[in-house]
Amino acid sequence: MLLAGISMLSWLEAALTALLALGLLLTVSRHLWTLRWTLSRDRGSALPLPKGSMGWPFFGETLHWLVQGSSFHSSRREKYGHVFKTHLLGKPVIRVTGAENIRKILLGEHSLVSTQWPQSTQIILGSSTLLNSIGELHRQRRKILARVFSRAALESYLPGIQKVVSWELRGWCRESGSIAVYSSAKTLTFRVAARVLLGLSLEEKQFKDLAKTFEQLVENLFSLPLNIPFSGLRKGIKARDMLHEYMEKAIMEKLRRKNSEGHSDALDFLINSAKEHGKEFTMQELKESAIELIFAAFFTTASASTSLILLLLKHPSAVEKIRQELVSHELHRQCHCLSPAVSQKNHPYIEPCQDTPMVQEKERKGSDSQQRLLSTPEGTPKNQSQQLDLKAEGEAGGGFIQRPPFLKELTLTRMTQETISLNTNDHYSNHRQEEAGQPPSRFEVPAGPVIPEAECHCQPEMNLDKLSRLRYLDCVIKEVLRVLPPVSGGYRTALQTFELDGYQIPKGWSVMYSIRDTHETAAVYQSPPESFDPDRFGSARPEDSKGAGRFHYIPFGGGVRSCIGQELAKAILKLLAIELVSTARWELATRSFPEMQTVPIVHPVDGLQLFFHPLQPGGASTRRQVSREA
Numbered sequence: 120m121l122l123a124g125i126s127m128l129s130w131l132e133a134a135l136t137a138l139l140a141l142g143l144l145l146t147v148s149r150h151l152w153t154l155r156w157t158l159s160r161d162r163g164s165a166l167p168l169p170k171g172s173m174g175w176p177f178f179g180e181t182l183h184w185l186v187q188g189s190s191f192h193s194s195r196r197e198k199y200g201h202v203f204k205t206h207l208l209g210k211p212v213i214r215v216t217g218a219e220n221i222r223k224i225l226l227g228e229h230s231l232v233s234t235q236w237p238q239s240t241q242i243i244l245g246s247s248t249l250l251n252s253i254g255e256l257h258r259q260r261r262k263i264l265a266r267v268f269s270r271a272a273l274e275s276y277l278p279g280i281q282k283v284v285s286w287e288l289r290g291w292c293r294e295s296g297s298i299a300v301y302s303s304a305k306t307l308t309f310r311v312a313a314r315v316l317l318g319l320s321l322e323e324k325q326f327k328d329l330a331k332t333f334e335q336l337v338e339n340l341f342s343l344p345l346n347i348p349f350s351g352l353r354k355g356i357k358a359r360d361m362l363h364e365y366m367e368k369a370i371m372e373k374l375r376r377k378n379s380e381g382h383s384d385a386l387d388f389l390i391n392s393a394k395e396h397g398k399e400f401t402m403q404e405l406k407e408s409a410i411e412l413i414f415a416a417f418f419t420t421a422s423a424s425t426s427l428i429l430l431l432l433k434h435p436s437a438v439e440k441i442r443q444e445l446v447s448h449e450l451h452r453q454c455h456c457l458s459p460a461v462s463q464k465n466h467p468y469i470e471p472c473q474d475t476p477m478v479q480e481k482e483r484k485g486s487d488s489q490q491r492l493l494s495t496p497e498g499t500p501k502n503q504s505q506q507l508d509l510k511a512e513g514e515a516g517g518g519f520i521q522r523p524p525f526l527k528e529l530t531l532t533r534m535t536q537e538t539i540s541l542n543t544n545d546h547y548s549n550h551r552q553e554e555a556g557q558p559p560s561r562f563e564v565p566a567g568p569v570i571p572e573a574e575c576h577c578q579p580e581m582n583l584d585k586l587s588r589l590r591y592l593d594c595v596i597k598e599v600l601r602v603l604p605p606v607s608g609g610y611r612t613a614l615q616t617f618e619l620d621g622y623q624i625p626k627g628w629s630v631m632y633s634i635r636d637t638h639e640t641a642a643v644y645q646s647p648p649e650s651f652d653p654d655r656f657g658s659a660r661p662e663d664s665k666g667a668g669r670f671h672y673i674p675f676g677g678g679v680r681s682c683i684g685q686e687l688a689k690a691i692l693k694l695l696a697i698e699l700v701s702t703a704r705w706e707l708a709t710r711s712f713p714e715m716q717t718v719p720i721v722h723p724v725d726g727l728q729l730f731f732h733p734l735q736p737g738g739a740s741t742r743r744q745v746s747r748e749a
Contacts, residue, residue: 139531145175152176156204156211157347159625161616164624169213171195171204179206181343189607189717192636201640202620208237209344212629213619214608216636218643218670221622224611224632225670225678229254234680235612235629238344239497243336243355244414245407249683259396261683266392267385267412268684270386276385277690279315281581283307284694288703291731297708298620299726300428302423308329311691312416317409318384319369329365332358336410337418343647359410366406385412410528415684420691422605422720425727430599432705433712437595441700450581451701586693594653600674601638602651608633609676630746634673635717637638641671 156173172195174180184207186189195203201216215224224232233253236244241251249260256679266272283490287307291298309330313319321329334359342351373386389408393400400408431438587593611630616623624630639648645660647651654660675682682688699705708730713723 125207144248148176158205159211161623162622164616164618165620166621168625169202169204169620169622171214173204173211177209178343179211181209185587185718191717192607192633193639196636200620206240207629207631210237210629213624215619215632216629216640218637220568221632221637221673221677222670223619224630225673225676225680228611229614229681231614231617232611232624233614236610236612237341239352241343242346243340243359244411245359245403247404247407248411250411257449257679259398261399261679263389263392263396264683266395268390268687269388270583271335272385272388273687273690275383275447276315276687277581277694280311280691281698283310283314284501284691284698288695288698288731289733290429290504292703292733294731297728297730300729301421301425301722301726304424304428305334305417307695308417308421308424308691309333311420312413316385316412316416317369318373318386329362332361333410333413334418336362337414338719362410363406366409367402370405370409370471370558384596396660397722401700415682416687416691417606419490420688421690422722423600423603423692424689424695425697425722426603426605427596427599428699428705429712429723429727429728430602430651431595431696431699432707434568437651437653438700440591440653441589441595441696444589445697445701448585448588450585450589450697473725475650510693581694583690586690589693589697590657591653592693592696593689594656595696596689597656597672598651598653599692601672602649602714603621603721604634604638604674605721606674609680634676635721637671637673639700643671702734704734705729706732714725 121509124637126537151677152175153173157168160168172180176181180191184205187194195205195214196216202219203214205212205214215221228234234251234257246252249257249264252260257377271660284307287303287310291303310326313326313329336355337359339351339355342355344352346352346356369384374390386405386409389412409441442451608631611632613624613628613630616626618624638717641648644652644655646655675685675688705731708728709725713725716722716724
């Protein structure tokens with residue numbers, strides 16, 4: 120017994136000694152790690168390094184950054200100031216906030232700093248991308264890509280984008296349950312990128328597989344630079360190789376069948392623009408450029424689309440102002456049809472125009488389209504006398520499908536200025552609460568007023584001129600991107616040691632400028648920066664032009680590396696907003712609004728669960744019992 124007790128004490132002493140030794144080792148190693156970076160300061164400068172912590176050996180503060188998200192930067196900014204040091208993704212980093220500081224960074228491209236994304240991002244996306252190119256190569260590539268995002272090119276993309284947005288939103292309204300908006304927005308923007316920008320004709324299964332692979336690539340862009348089994352970098356490389364294999368086949372097919380002078384999509388513009396500048400792209404460059412085009416239109420625009428829907432839900436007064444603006448410019452239309460033939464038969468309820476972009480899928484399913492369109496409510500008689508010959512009715516009605524009587528209440532109608540919504544009491548109550556600084560009692564976007572009309576008019580085809588007239592909508596989009604910018608910041612590398620806010624930025628260190636923190640701390644706005652106030656960008660309050668000018672507002676970066684596709688992104692967001700407020704009402708499916716995750720892209724932690732309802736006569740809406748078309 121005595122021996123057993125002594126043995127137990129010896130074991131405890133050994134364990135305690137081991138723990139103390141481990142603790143001492145970790146403490147010493149952390150101090151040595153900090154000393155290593157302290158000694159790396161430029162001794163030719165009398166200025167000190169910024170305050171901050173370098174974390175643990177090798178890992179630095181990467182794990183804290185990934186887990187804490189936006190609170191990681193805000194807590195350190197409060198502790199250390201607008202310029203502080205840290206260690207992320209294997210490199211020493213200076214985090215920078217504030218318009219004046221960022222102005223120096225963005226205007227110092229090629230002299231003070233050069234672009235430097237994390238090593239994992241460079242490896243996965245490739246050296247031929249605009250994102251990773253520097254110096255003369257960057258200037259050349261940007262000149263070539265400018266043609267892809269020119270006004271003429273954007274004008275040619277808009278009809279296709281509008282069709283995709285309209286079709287996807289109708290699908291959301293047909294879902295019987297809640298929609299995970301972030302996931303659905305990624306589907307929408309990937310479809311825009313693949314179909315409209317790259318001209319890819321994909322079966323639905325191909326589309327889903329490609330989207331899933333691309334999502335895996337993006338999710339691993341910001342990984343530790345460890346190319347080992349099961350690492351994030353290895354997963355990203357695997358996804359990249361799969362995408363390159365598919366893109367090579369698609370590009371080869373495109374080059375074989377396309378007229379070299381054609382400009383039907385962004386890839387055509389890219390190839391022809393390169394030729395005009397005396398550049399012949401290699402297959403590797405084309406593959407990397409194709410992936411970059413998808414990247415530019417996919418995750419960041421999906422993030423902004425989700426934020427747009429979320430913030431409009433929180434602020435129904437903005438929805439009403441957008442509707443009023445659309446009405447004032449005669450752009451307030453819903454995509455519904457009432458042909459003369461159907462009207463004569465006194466059947467005012469008909470299916471929305473079937474102008475979906477997924478022609479292949481519809482043809483493939485052809486014979487069961489009736490089954491897909493109608494889901495008979497439980498208890499509804501199903502005998503032949505109560506069934507409609509949809510094909511015959513469609514032909515009689517000018518090609519549009521009539522709804523049977525038992526589905527009349529499920530049909531969309533056109534909106535009008537004359538007829539007032541029957542269910543706006545909740546909205547005006549919410550609006551009063553919003554103005555009083557209280558949260559709305561019901562988190563939902565109200566229906567608008569309704570206009571019945573006697574002929575088929577789908578959403579009027581938009582163009583850049585029409586979009587430019589919508590000044591308030593433009594302010595809303597700007598404010599969404601200010602409050603919730605999709606990308607939290609950008610990366611640079613110091614080409615030489617320079618001064619910033621009283622500190623030295625040593626040559627070779629990474630510099631990460633913060634977009635979100637700069638927006639949150641800007642002192643130039645009349646209303647609090649944390650509030651949602653689209654009018655801050657109105658002509659009566661040009662607050663964003665004060666102080667350091669545009670560097671208070673930088674959702675697309677700035678300088679020679681500002682986002683080249685920003686006008687395309689804003690056009691997609693405007694088309695989505697127009698379609699939303701014209702045809703749908705949406706409400707929160709959870710008890711409260713979700714928290715926002717900021718790494719690697721801003722998004723709701725639960726994906727933002729919402730119910731979408733098509734607008735109904737009198738402004739009312741009801742849950743559709745119609746299955747979604749493929």
